[in-house]
Amino acid sequence: xxxxxxxxxxxxxxxxxxxxxxxxxxxxxxxxxxxxxxxxxxxxxxxxxxxxxxxxxxxxxxxxxxxxxxxxxxxxxxxxxxxxxxxxxxxxxxxxxxxxxxxxxxxxxxxxxxxxxxxxxxxxxxxxxxxxxxxxxxxxxxxxxxxxxxxxxxxxxxxxxxxxxxxxxxxxxxxxxxxxxxxxxxxxxxxxxxxxxxxxxxxxxxxxxxxxxxxxxxxxxxxxxxxxxxxxxxxxxxxxxxxxxxxxxxxxxxxxxxxxxxxxxxxxxxxxxxxxxxxxxxxxxxxxxxxxxxxx
Numbered sequence: 095x096x097x098x099x100x101x102x103x104x105x106x107x108x109x110x111x112x113x114x115x116x117x118x119x120x121x122x123x124x125x126x127x128x129x130x131x132x133x134x135x136x137x138x139x140x141x142x143x144x145x146x147x148x149x150x151x152x153x154x155x156x157x158x159x160x161x162x163x164x165x166x167x168x169x170x171x172x173x174x175x176x177x178x179x180x181x182x183x184x185x186x187x188x189x190x191x192x193x194x195x196x197x198x199x200x201x202x203x204x205x206x207x208x209x210x211x212x213x214x215x216x217x218x219x220x221x222x223x224x225x226x227x228x229x230x231x232x233x234x235x236x237x238x239x240x241x242x243x244x245x246x247x248x249x250x251x252x253x254x255x256x257x258x259x260x261x262x263x264x265x266x267x268x269x270x271x272x273x274x275x276x277x278x279x280x281x282x283x284x285x286x287x288x289x290x291x292x293x294x295x296x297x298x299x300x301x302x303x304x305x306x307x308x309x310x311x312x313x314x315x316x317x318x319x320x321x322x323x324x325x326x327x328x329x330x331x332x333x334x335x336x337x338x339x340x341x342x343x344x345x346x347x348x349x350x351x352x353x354x355x356x357x358x359x360x361x362x363x364x365x366x367x368x369x370x371x372x373x374x375x376x377x378x379x380x381x382x383x384x385x386x387x388x389x390x
Contacts, residue, residue: 100294103144103158105151113162113189114182120166121159121190125151129196130384131187132158135205135228136306137273137299138371139165141291142204145377150384157194161207162186163305165298172308179316180233183309184214188221200388202226204373206309209233209317212357215331216324224387225358226336228380229370233313234321235353244346250276254307255314261307269300282369291374331358334390336383338372341365362387 102108106124113119122140130150132143140158147156160167162183170177187210191199201222203211208227215225231239240248254261265272273296281287287295299306324330335358343350351363364383368375 101141101144101290103141103147105148106156106158110166111159111190111193113186113193116170117162117168117186119159119162119168119186119190121157121194122147123155123157123194124148125154125156127154128388129155129157129191129194129199130388131191131199131201132156133161133187133201133203133207133210134158134164135203135207135230136309137276138205138295139298141294142371142373144374146373146381146384149377149381154388155196157191157196157199159187159190160298161210161309163309164302169302169305172305172311175308175312175315178305178308178312179320180209180213180312181217181316181320183210184217187211187214188218191221197221198223200224200226200384202228202384202387203230204228205230205370209313212331213317213320215333215335216329219332222333224334224336224390225331226338226384226387227354228338228372229340229342229366231342231350231353232321232357233317234325237314237318239346239348239353247346251310251314254310256311258307258311261311262304265307266303269303270296273299277371280370281375283375286369286371286374330356331360334360334387335362336387337361337363338366338380338383339363340368340370360390362390 106122110118134142143158150156163169201211208230215222373380
């Protein structure tokens with residue numbers, strides 16, 4: 095039997111960049127031109143952007159890191175619940191771009207990466223020129239729309255919000271079953287996640303259970319505090335913003351575009367027909383939306 099090799103983004107080089115004390119990010123870089131940073135979601139790595147990144151690299155410098163706590167990037171301990179605040183993870187991204195020679199850059203994120211991207215846009219408006227968020231709501235709104243039995247769809251949010259100990263133990267006992275569950279139920283086109291890619295995601299996730307849980311736990315604590323402060327102070331995203339989402343609002347009873355518009359005055363909100371992993375299921379559509387964003 096031919097062994098399965100870990101896939102990569104064709105034509106991209108790999109590096110490791112120190113972005114904070116004790117934190118280095120693994121990053122894939124390709125192409126030339128104005129910089130675009132692409133941030134992955136859960137339970138994935140930078141590899142989720144492989145199709146879109148190769149497309150954009152025709153005329154952009156494309157930077158695809160593994161977020162802190164994920165993939166081949168460092169996974170710092172989190173003794174006080176701040177190491178995986180989206181504010182810290184956003185600062186990583188700004189530092190990464192700067193170390194690669196880019197003071198200003200466009201930024202797109204999917205799922206967890208979209209939350210990091212939004213925080214980067216709020217905290218570093220002079221660095222982020224354009225922002226795209228794929229299939230997520232801002233943290234504060236996410237918790238507000240989950241209620242009653244419909245909140246069962248987000249059971250993992252509540253599990254990983256619990257104090258350190260039990261979530262890590264439960265998930266660590268059967269990591270492939272846990273992470274594989276989301277890879278299966280969130281995908282409409284199973285062929286979009288071939289065996290070698292799925293295996294790479296599962297391997298990376300099972301080796302990062304404590305840091306992945308810490309990332310989610312922060313979104314039930316310090317990230318909410320930061321969002322509330324921004325809302326109270328009227329801090330909004332100043333750059334052009336594009337949001338691509340499944341029609342979760344119809345299922346859960348909210349107007350996604352309205353929620354996003356409160357954060358992003360210059361907003362284009364589009365509903366997609368593919369599954370959650372849209373950069374892999376509909377890469378042409380996603381790349382087209384990002385190119386349209388960059389032209390604004």
